Amino acid sequence: MREFPPIKQGIAxxxxxQSPVETFPATPGQAWYWQRVEQDxxxxxxxxxxxxRLTGSISDxxxxxxxxxxxxxxxxxxxxxxxxxxxxxxQEVYPPSGIKLDLVDLRHLPSDEREAARQRLARSAARTPFxxxxxxxxxxxxxxxxxxxxxxxxxxxxxxxxLIMDGxxxxxxxxxxxxLAAGFDAGRIExxxxxxxxxxDFARWQVDSLESGALEAERRYWENRLADLPHFSLPKAxxxxxxxxxxxxxSIMLPRGLTDAVEDLARRTNHTMFSMxxxxxxxxxxxxxxxxxxxxxxxxxxxxxxxxxxxxxPVMNTAILxxxxxxxxxxxxxxxxxxxIAREAMAHQNLPLPIAAxxxxxxxxxxIGAPYNVNLVVQRTYIASASVKDRTYGSFRIESVxxxxxxxxxxxxxxxxxxxxxxxxxxxxxxxxxxxxxIESLIxxxxxxxxxxxxNQLCSTDLAAAEPxxxxxxxxxxxxxxxxxxxxxxxxxxxxxxxxxTEGNGAPIIALNNASVYYPIARAIGxxxxxxxxxxxxxxxxxxxxxxxxxxxxxxxxxxIRLARPHxxxxxxxxxxxxxxxxxxxxxxxxxxxxxxxxxxADTYRPGFRERLGFIDRNLRAWxxxxxxxxxLYRRVRSGELCWSQFADxxxxxxxxxxxxxxxxxxxxATSPAPDAMNDSGRWFPETVxxxxxxxxxxxxxxxxxxxxxxxxxHEGRYFPHDFGWTGFIExxxxxxxCPGTHDTMFREADVxxxxxxxxxxxxx
Numbered sequence: 001m002r003e004f005p006p007i008k009q010g011i012a013x014x015x016x017x018q019s020p021v022e023t024f025p026a027t028p029g030q031a032w033y034w035q036r037v038e039q040d041x042x043x044x045x046x047x048x049x050x051x052x053r054l055t056g057s058i059s060d061x062x063x064x065x066x067x068x069x070x071x072x073x074x075x076x077x078x079x080x081x082x083x084x085x086x087x088x089x090x091q092e093v094y095p096p097s098g099i100k101l102d103l104v105d106l107r108h109l110p111s112d113e114r115e116a117a118r119q120r121l122a123r124s125a126a127r128t129p130f131x132x133x134x135x136x137x138x139x140x141x142x143x144x145x146x147x148x149x150x151x152x153x154x155x156x157x158x159x160x161x162x163l164i165m166d167g168x169x170x171x172x173x174x175x176x177x178x179x180l181a182a183g184f185d186a187g188r189i190e191x192x193x194x195x196x197x198x199x200x201d202f203a204r205w206q207v208d209s210l211e212s213g214a215l216e217a218e219r220r221y222w223e224n225r226l227a228d229l230p231h232f233s234l235p236k237a238x239x240x241x242x243x244x245x246x247x248x249x250x251s252i253m254l255p256r257g258l259t260d261a262v263e264d265l266a267r268r269t270n271h272t273m274f275s276m277x278x279x280x281x282x283x284x285x286x287x288x289x290x291x292x293x294x295x296x297x298x299x300x301x302x303x304x305x306x307x308x309x310x311x312x313x314p315v316m317n318t319a320i321l322x323x324x325x326x327x328x329x330x331x332x333x334x335x336x337x338x339x340x341i342a343r344e345a346m347a348h349q350n351l352p353l354p355i356a357a358x359x360x361x362x363x364x365x366x367x368i369g370a371p372y373n374v375n376l377v378v379q380r381t382y383i384a385s386a387s388v389k390d391r392t393y394g395s396f397r398i399e400s401v402x403x404x405x406x407x408x409x410x411x412x413x414x415x416x417x418x419x420x421x422x423x424x425x426x427x428x429x430x431x432x433x434x435x436x437x438x439i440e441s442l443i444x445x446x447x448x449x450x451x452x453x454x455x456n457q458l459c460s461t462d463l464a465a466a467e468p469x470x471x472x473x474x475x476x477x478x479x480x481x482x483x484x485x486x487x488x489x490x491x492x493x494x495x496x497x498x499x500x501x502t503e504g505n506g507a508p509i510i511a512l513n514n515a516s517v518y519y520p521i522a523r524a525i526g527x528x529x530x531x532x533x534x535x536x537x538x539x540x541x542x543x544x545x546x547x548x549x550x551x552x553x554x555x556x557x558x559x560x561i562r563l564a565r566p567h568x569x570x571x572x573x574x575x576x577x578x579x580x581x582x583x584x585x586x587x588x589x590x591x592x593x594x595x596x597x598x599x600x601x602a603d604t605y606r607p608g609f610r611e612r613l614g615f616i617d618r619n620l621r622a623w624x625x626x627x628x629x630x631x632x633l634y635r636r637v638r639s640g641e642l643c644w645s646q647f648a649d650x651x652x653x654x655x656x657x658x659x660x661x662x663x664x665x666x667x668x669x670a671t672s673p674a675p676d677a678m679n680d681s682g683r684w685f686p687e688t689v690x691x692x693x694x695x696x697x698x699x700x701x702x703x704x705x706x707x708x709x710x711x712x713x714x715h716e717g718r719y720f721p722h723d724f725g726w727t728g729f730i731e732x733x734x735x736x737x738x739c740p741g742t743h744d745t746m747f748r749e750a751d752v753x754x755x756x757x758x759x760x761x762x763x764x765x
Contacts, residue, residue: 021094027202027203027206028210033161044407047159050157050170052156057152058396060101060146062181068096070173070177071096074173074195076200077099078097079092079140079141079163082135099142099144104121106118107149121157127404137163144156144159166314175391182396186394198311199313219356222355225322226356226357227360231373232291233374234285234374238433242433245407246430250426251443253419258454272548275339278321280453282325284445287449288442288445294325295372296321296414300318301315302317317350317352353371373411373412413427414427415428497560498533498535499532499564504527506761507529508530509529510564511534512536512582513537513574524753524754525754548693550690569594569596570596571598574604576743578604590704706733708726709746739752740752
């Protein structure tokens with residue numbers, strides 16, 4: 001191989017005589033990482049390596065400038081670690097010094113040598129430890145390597161330390177990097193939203209919460225759960241530790257038919273894909289080991305508070321799942337048990353794992369060692385990758401590429417990652433400890449558990465019953481025995497489709513939820529277009545439903561749309577949050593080759609608009625919303641349109657504690673407020689199910705025509721844009737039509753909406 005320039009393993013040009021501008025306590029998670037660093041500062045296992053392929057026109061200068069700007073924006077990227085006089089681990093934030101971008105041009109190499117050189121350099125960068133001298137880190141814990149492979153192609157390899165980064169944070173960093181780099185390349189400085197909370201603020205809050213006793217209930221829960229934690233691992237072929245060992249990855253792509261069938265099974269049994277995947281893993285690990293209790297670790301984002309969603313830093317926490325498994329027990333029982341265990345763990349996710357582990361060690365008087373040896377990750381990555389990891393900025397595109405492994409942290413790492421072709425099941429392991437045949441057997445056992453559960457509709461975990469005579473190789477055969485959508489489910493979905501108008505040769509109009517509101521619109525449009533109402537909510541009354549991603553609800557909508565009309569063209573309609581659901585359903589239909597003439601949305605904010613406001617702006621807006629809503633409801637009471645019980649029924653606490661029913665009795669209205677078509681039985685689903693499912697959602701831009709109906713009563717201003725934040729997101733004709741009335745009454749003037757829809761339908765281009 002020809003010679004190429006080596007990586008310069010220096011650090012950013014920082015002035016070591018500088019003093020920190022601010023000091024914060026380290027979180028318990030960071031303190032645990034720091035103990036590992038102190039034990040062996042040359043061990044790279046706590047490095048976090050990422051790789052992104054940049055294609056298109058983007059200059060090296062713009063890339064470097066964007067990285068420097070990121071360091072200026074986020075304190076955690078210029079944070080160092082040491083211990084104070086009290087021997088406590090602390091974070092020290094230093095002034096910006098610039099990120100050192102190591103640039104290597106590989107274009108002089110023959111094409112057949114270029115990729116090997118790239119991987120070699122990337123591996124070297126990923127496995128180089130960060131400098132730590134005399135008990136303190138030196139320079140930033142952030143390295144950047146740019147490998148230029150063509151005029152229109154480069155690979156950006158970023159290496160960070162677990163002390164400052166988690167996966168969620170990195171996606172946020174790369175989104176900002178793309179916007180900044182595109183701006184610099186175009187000769188401008190991109191104005192990003194100010195950083196409202198830095199990681200140091202989060203660390204101080206977490207430490208204060210622990211000291212105040214606010215997490216005492218969670219502490220007791222985890223101490224009880226981990227008190228008699230058994231040692232569990234897949235039997236090793238050779239002795240040794242997996243920590244820092246070279247790892248390999250074994251993977252299979254599960255057929256789309258199997259993954260669709262599993263997802264359908266999860267929906268029908270009120271499970272998430274996480275609880276199903278954990279159940280399959282537990283069943284397979286029991287089959288391979290015979291252990292009556294399976295112990296697995298998994299990671300939670302721990303970003304339930306909207307203010308924490310934009311924090312850059314290691315917010316993530318680890319939970320330990322202890323799953324009892326008995327031979328021949330019904331799989332439904334195992335899956336339900338795993339779901340309950342996962343829900344409990346999620347409800348107590350805010351206590352850092354090192355705190356619980358330390359309490360147990362103190363009680364025992366001995367160290368518990370590695371808390372777990374098998375880690376489970378379940379990711380719907382292909383959804384996120386479309387909005388975060390693979391995205392176009394200006395004249396270049398960022399694509400996710402596999403990064404080099406830096407060494408093992410667990411004996412076994414199980415990964416379920418969704419791709420467009422199906423779920424990829426992978427297992428990371430150390431070849432020095434395990435034979436490849438053992439890992440392949442585990443993967444086949446997981447796949448066999450999935451096939452057996454689907455084919456037998458959750459009858460048992462007896463994997464021997466699922467094993468064909470010809471052995472594991474048979475698993476890759478046909479899937480004719482799998483039925484992703486049983487008839488009873490289709491019949492139940494069909495009952496939630498209400499035809500409001502069946503005549504007409506025009507494109508059918510399919511609206512989401514609340515037939516009583518859409519019926520006047522259907523009548524006003526006339527008999528040129530069939531009009532269907534799809535009831536997204538599963539029932540009238542409030543019920544507790546498993547938490548699901550917003551895009552899963554969109555897929556449900558697509559399924560029911562196709563039950564109403566198997567093929568397009570379509571016109572979709574949605575009010576409030578259901579407008580965003582209609583847009584995502586339209587995008588999915590387009591990807592499936594269908595024609596969507598246009599989408600009509602009413603009073604629908606673009607998902608994430610409010611969340612992207614700064615902390616102060618978000619709270620100011622919230623107070624304005626409360627005031628404006630109360631004023632509007634009061635005017636409707638004064639006009640006689642609403643009674644006071646209906647006024648009270650618009651507030652969740654008044655409904656919860658029965659005040660609205662009390663007011664209704666005082667008014668002589670029987671035992672409950674008079675019904676309101678917009679604010680009655682259908683309200684619970686958008687409020688308590690759909691809106692929370694939008695957390696962290698970044699919809700892809702929609703390529704098509706959209707008409708937005710805006711109620712005239714809605715306030716306009718800095719926090720309430722006329723276009724509801726959709727301009728620039730809609731890549732097609734976009735029109736805003738103002739309708740008389742309020743958010744709840746805008747459909748009463750049906751002629752205004754019907755006229756605009758007929759005009760859009762007649763003008764197909």
